[in-house]
Amino acid sequence: MEQILGVDFSGARDAGEKIWLTVCIERDGALHVKSSVPAAAQFDADSRAACIRGVRAAIERADIVGVDVPFGLPAAVHDRESWADVVSLIAGIDDPKTFRSMCVERASAATGGDQQYLRRETDADRRVLSPYHWIRAAQTYYGIREVLQPLVTEDAVAIKPLQDGPETPVCETHPAATLRDIGLPTRGYKDDTDSARARRKTIVEGLQMTPLSMHGIEQYLLDDVGGDAIDSLLAALAAWRASRNEFSPDGPFDPVEGHIFV
Secondary structure: OOEEEEEEOOOOOOHHHHOEEEEEEEEOOEEEEEEEEEHHHHHOOOOHHHHHHHHHHHHHHOOEEEEEOOOOOOHHHOOOOOHHHHHHHHHOOOOHHHHHHHHHHHHHHHOOOOOOOOOOHHHHHHOOOOOOOOOOHHHHHHHHHHHHHHHHHOOOEEEEOOOOOOOEEEEEEOHHHHHHHHOOOOOOOOOOOHHHHHHHHHHHHHHOOOOEEOOOOHHHHHHOOOOHHHHHHHHHHHHHHHHHOOOOOOOOOEOOOEOEEO
16 A cells, blocks of 8 residues: 655744644545654654654655645746756755845846746746745745755655656645645634634545545644644645646646646
8 A cells, every 4th residue: 555645844943843744545545544743753853954854764765745845946036947956056055044035136136126026837826925935935945955855866756747757756735725626725724713723624524525534633633723734634635636647737837846736
């Protein structure tokens, strides 16, 4: 049975509590949840570096992987001709602040000062923020530099739909895009309020209408006020759905920028 891993990734200092991993298996045409835990508990680690090492190891062990992190940048903010060259560019930048500043400067130059935060084709199609927006810049930076780049360098994974090969297929996902595709609330579920809990309940009940068997973790998903458990489950679901279509892009696709699967 194939093991499907969903990773809700974060570049925050307390990444151990923000990064969440859900493991599922496919059986009889359905996706069955085996576990859903934060990185700190999964790897018995507190530091961001230790948790990221654990995430890389978990990705290598899995058969199919979905990661909630931008895999690329808008073409207008770099002069590279391939996705691998973009990864090398980011790998050479010292910190997320420098990374974001570089992208903002290049976007401003490319648009005559009209725009700072440009989006990839897939971002615009999925209605998500720019990969280097101040909300997402650290997530993008650490996700590409510390997770994807080492795995790609070691030929341990194949980034879909950008790379072919027998290595573990890894694809980019986004929880809001997946929720929107299913027809469920895309925001307002990440808080410790009655309304947020009600939205989490709506999401959990809606996901039970998909080919997804939760095996008793419903209450767990409802009680996670940050919504990270739900987001990692959505990453696994999106990766599984993409694998059933052989990771064929289902929307605008630029081979240098990447593609979000839902």
